[in-house]
Amino acid sequence: MSDVFAVRRDRLRDRCSAAGNAAALVSRPANVRYLAGAAPPGAVLLLGPGEDTLLCPRTHAGENVEARLDDQLGLTVLSTVGDPVVAAAGVLIPSAATSLAVEEHHLTVAAHRAIGSVAPRLRLADLGCAVEQLRIVKDEGEIACLRIAAEIADQALGELLESILVGRTERHLALELERRLVDHGADGPAFPTTVATGPNSGRGGHHPSDRRVEEGDFLSVGLGADYRGYRCLIGRTFVIGTSPADWQIELYELVFSAQRAGREALVPSAGYRDVDRATRQPLEAAGHGERLAPRTGHGVGLEIDEDPQLAPAAMGKLDACVPVTVGPGVHLPGRGGVRIDDTLVVRPEADGGPELLTITTKELLAL
Amino acid sequence: MSDVFAVRRDRLRDRCSAAGNAAALVSRPANVRYLAGAAPPGAVLLLGPGEDTLLCPRTHAGENVEARLDDQLGLTVLSTVGDPVVAAAGVLIPSAATSLAVEEHHLTVAAHRAIGSVAPRLRLADLGCAVEQLRIVKDEGEIACLRIAAEIADQALGELLESILVGRTERHLALELERRLVDHGADGPAFPTTVATGPNSGRGGHHPSDRRVEEGDFLSVGLGADYRGYRCLIGRTFVIGTSPADWQIELYELVFSAQRAGREALVPSAGYRDVDRATRQPLEAAGHGERLAPRTGHGVGLEIDEDPQLAPAAMGKLDACVPVTVGPGVHLPGRGGVRIDDTLVVRPEADGGPELLTITTKELLAL
Numbered sequence: 148m149s150d151v152f153a154v155r156r157d158r159l160r161d162r163c164s165a166a167g168n169a170a171a172l173v174s175r176p177a178n179v180r181y182l183a184g185a186a187p188p189g190a191v192l193l194l195g196p197g198e199d200t201l202l203c204p205r206t207h208a209g210e211n212v213e214a215r216l217d218d219q220l221g222l223t224v225l226s227t228v229g230d231p232v233v234a235a236a237g238v239l240i241p242s243a244a245t246s247l248a249v250e251e252h253h254l255t256v257a258a259h260r261a262i263g264s265v266a267p268r269l270r271l272a273d274l275g276c277a278v279e280q281l282r283i284v285k286d287e288g289e290i291a292c293l294r295i296a297a298e299i300a301d302q303a304l305g306e307l308l309e310s311i312l313v314g315r316t317e318r319h320l321a322l323e324l325e326r327r328l329v330d331h332g333a334d335g336p337a338f339p340t341t342v343a344t345g346p347n348s349g350r351g352g353h354h355p356s357d358r359r360v361e362e363g364d365f366l367s368v369g370l371g372a373d374y375r376g377y378r379c380l381i382g383r384t385f386v387i388g389t390s391p392a393d394w395q396i397e398l399y400e401l402v403f404s405a406q407r408a409g410r411e412a413l414v415p416s417a418g419y420r421d422v423d424r425a426t427r428q429p430l431e432a433a434g435h436g437e438r439l440a441p442r443t444g445h446g447v448g449l450e451i452d453e454d455p456q457l458a459p460a461a462m463g464k465l466d467a468c469v470p471v472t473v474g475p476g477v478h479l480p481g482r483g484g485v486r487i488d489d490t491l492v493v494r495p496e497a498d499g500g501p502e503l504l505t506i507t508t509k510e511l512l513a514l
Numbered sequence: 515m516s517d518v519f520a521v522r523r524d525r526l527r528d529r530c531s532a533a534g535n536a537a538a539l540v541s542r543p544a545n546v547r548y549l550a551g552a553a554p555p556g557a558v559l560l561l562g563p564g565e566d567t568l569l570c571p572r573t574h575a576g577e578n579v580e581a582r583l584d585d586q587l588g589l590t591v592l593s594t595v596g597d598p599v600v601a602a603a604g605v606l607i608p609s610a611a612t613s614l615a616v617e618e619h620h621l622t623v624a625a626h627r628a629i630g631s632v633a634p635r636l637r638l639a640d641l642g643c644a645v646e647q648l649r650i651v652k653d654e655g656e657i658a659c660l661r662i663a664a665e666i667a668d669q670a671l672g673e674l675l676e677s678i679l680v681g682r683t684e685r686h687l688a689l690e691l692e693r694r695l696v697d698h699g700a701d702g703p704a705f706p707t708t709v710a711t712g713p714n715s716g717r718g719g720h721h722p723s724d725r726r727v728e729e730g731d732f733l734s735v736g737l738g739a740d741y742r743g744y745r746c747l748i749g750r751t752f753v754i755g756t757s758p759a760d761w762q763i764e765l766y767e768l769v770f771s772a773q774r775a776g777r778e779a780l781v782p783s784a785g786y787r788d789v790d791r792a793t794r795q796p797l798e799a800a801g802h803g804e805r806l807a808p809r810t811g812h813g814v815g816l817e818i819d820e821d822p823q824l825a826p827a828a829m830g831k832l833d834a835c836v837p838v839t840v841g842p843g844v845h846l847p848g849r850g851g852v853r854i855d856d857t858l859v860v861r862p863e864a865d866g867g868p869e870l871l872t873i874t875t876k877e878l879l880a881l
Contacts, residue, residue: 205808228808249623256618256626257640273624322696326689441572441595 151288152184153221158281160195168272169196169244172235172262175253177449178278180376184220193235196244198223202231232258236265248274276454283446283454284468290492292377293447293470296337297490297504299372300381303327304507312514313362313387317342317355320368328372337371337378338451348384349476349484351440362388365395365483366514367476371451371490378451380472381505382488385512394482399511402477402485405429406509409443409457409473413493413501419461426475427459435477444473447490469493470504518655519551520588525648527562535639536563536611539602539629542620544816545645547743551587560602563611565590569598599625603632615641643821650813650821651835657859659744660814660837663704664857664871666739667748670694671874679881680729680754684709684722687735695739704738704745705818715751716843716851718807729755732762732850733881734843738818738857745818747839748872749855752879761849766878769844769852772796773876776810776824776840780860780868786828793842794826802844811840814857836860837871 159182163171171194173179179201180186182194189204205226227234232254239247247266249259251273262271285293303324312320321340328336343353348365360366367384384402386395409426426443430436442458447470455463457471465471474488487509492502526549530538540546540559546568547553549561556571572593594601599621606614614633616626618640629638652660670691679687688707695703710720715732727733734751751769753762776793793810797803809825814837822830824838832838841855854876859869 251623251627254623256616256621256623259623260618318696322693326693329685329689 150221151286152182155281156182156194156199159277162277163194163248163274166248166272168246168248168274170194170239170242170246171248171274171277172232172250172254173274173278174232174250174258175278177453178250178253178282180449181278181282183222189231191231191235193238197242200225200235200238202227202234202238204229204231230258230261233261233265236262236269239269240266244269246270246272248272248277250274250278252276279454282448284466285448285470285492286468289377289448290468290470292375293379293490293492294504296333296372296374296377296379297381297506299328299331299333299374300337300370300379301505301507302331303372304368304370304381304383307368308385308512308514312360312366314359316357316359317344317347317353318357320360321355324368324370328370331372333372333374334376335373337373337380341367341369343367343483344387346481346483349478349486351474351476351478351486360387363392364388365485367484367486369486369488371447376449378447378449379470379490379504380447380451380474380488381490381507382474382476382486383507383509384485384487385514387514389513391511391513396511398477398479399485401429401433401435402475402487403509403511405475406473406487406489409475410489410491410501410503413465413471413473413491415465415467415493415495417465419455419457419463419465420459422465422471422473423457423459423461426457426473430475430477438477438479440476443475444471446471465493467493467495467498517588518653519549522648523549523561523566526644529644530561530615530641533615533639535613535615535641537561537606537609537613538615538641539599539617539621540641540645541599541617541625542645544820545617545620545649547816548645548649550589556598558598558602560605564609567592567602567605569594569601569605571598597625597628600628600632603629603636606636607633611636613637613639615639615644617641617645619643646821649815651833652815652837652859653835656744656815657835657837659742660746660857660859661871663700663739663741663744663746664748664873666695666698666700666741667704667737667746668872668874669698670739671735671737671748671750674735675752675879675881679727679733681726683724683726684711684714684720685724687727688722691735691737695737698739700739700741701743702740704740704747704814708734708736710734710850711754713848713850716845716853718841718843718845718853727754730759731755732852734851734853736853736855738814743816745814745816746837746857746871747814747818747841747855748857748874749841749843749853750874750876751852751854752881754881756880758878758880763878765844765846766852768796768800768802769842769854770876770878772842773840773854773856776842777856777858777868777870780832780838780840780858782832782834782860782862784832786822786824786830786832787826789832789838789840790824790826790828793824793840797842797844805844805846807843810842811838813838832860834860834862834865 476486478484811824843853845851
């Protein structure tokens, strides 16, 4: 397993040397985990020119973190009494390195200054989002984790649908979903589960409230599992009671058709903005343009929200083996709305087209 | 309610002007919440010279966040399409402000540079931990929230102790505790609940595993509630089965006496390091010095881990109305250990001494 991480580090090292930097300091937790296989809280990864070193802030004296992680990770692990960023600069001083690339989009101004004081001769450069770029295309091991994460989310959601919903609060339903995720083997929820009922339904990122499910409500649910660090997302909207109102059926069919159009646009070399446009266009045509979120999908992986962004101004094209969400939503103030989110992996048409990871039905269920 | 926040902002404004800065940009989420009463994800607060402004990244077109928050908060709210930090710099340009203090310990290098490009004439200074310093001493409204948070945690823990524990996994017990926290009115757990059994017991920050509770185990539990943003912490250790072993009784009594010594040292104007020493000394005398965590307690409030730090090298003295944890622990590798954590508020002796918020018994219970 540790070979995978060594290969990733070598790819980053190549990019760094090409940019004229002898060493790199990776501080963003998901990037550290991607390259080292683990990211204890506050840990940073120092890449070459000597041995790669994971520096972890010491939490408990007497616990031999170094030995425990060394064995697993196949790289040098140091536990540091002070700030690991400063310690990393200290490690570099005796080396021949004259320049260090740092993640300016993550490192704080104070930490940047601290490196400058410890190692004043080191030229500090910007690593930019080099690691985030490497992370976009997943290997089959990563996709296998996402597939399991999606199965877990489907199971948790399926069980909820079999239970009685009327009268229960958004908060309790959200908690029950999170418990079920863990029951089915998740390391935890991929993000705070959202449950939105009645007038709250269809709002992305709604924080579950004490509102209770009522007959006639739209109920929208967004959840995901974290499996070995990999995070998926599923969103569904249901109607409570036996007979949905006409406006509910109409709105549901509209959002469903937009979401399907987005899924069908997922082919290698499609532009990010083209996928967004495919999803967005049917909703705009129906007069909901003003109500739409700034984007209709995004990448998933070690973070629940990573590159690429599926948005009108996004630059770039999809590759095979890029997992993304497609999740349009329309919320009518005071009435509620519909969101439908899937996680899919882009695959060539020859391989059958996009691989749907979240397989819970998208028919309008009346519960 | 919004008056409280305006008064806090005025105190910070006074400090800023005293340091020669016309305006301040607060970006650390807990600091934003302390000064504005709310902290939507990614929001930053711009303080004077004109009106104070909360800048929030726009998430959904069509949702009138500004109007909704304006009413509640009594300050100007702007939703921004791009980075709110950059937007804040833009807001400042037409003003007479020549200098802006930023939180260098939170702001990224990239955001700092972006301000420099948007407003090149603005002199950027460091606000340092000025807001964190203001947050140390709590008002009675804040302490009331902490008191409720502690009651909720006590209730959740009390219910767990009445249930059957043998055979259940650490992960399930942790999840059940979190569900009970929310059942009793918490906005969520204050931090990831930790449940540690047998050889894992007594390890601070142990990540709950699939190990099941067995007869004869030590079981240590750490949990806390988030109530209106305020976070408390309680930690207890129990023994499973009717007759604790001699080493268990001995270790428990030792940690208990150390924790009591720490609690008794909580008086206004006691040095942070003196409280730590009071807790640490009995454990060192018993030969556990090498196994102790770098600190034995810390402040709580809008963050579960804030100033002051109760540690050997910490500088500063306690004030009345400062809530802190006192939580020593000893872990014997391969055997397990004991942690006992309380949240207390420092009070003058004339007022009865430290106020214990987490009142669950600290007798050694055999469950």
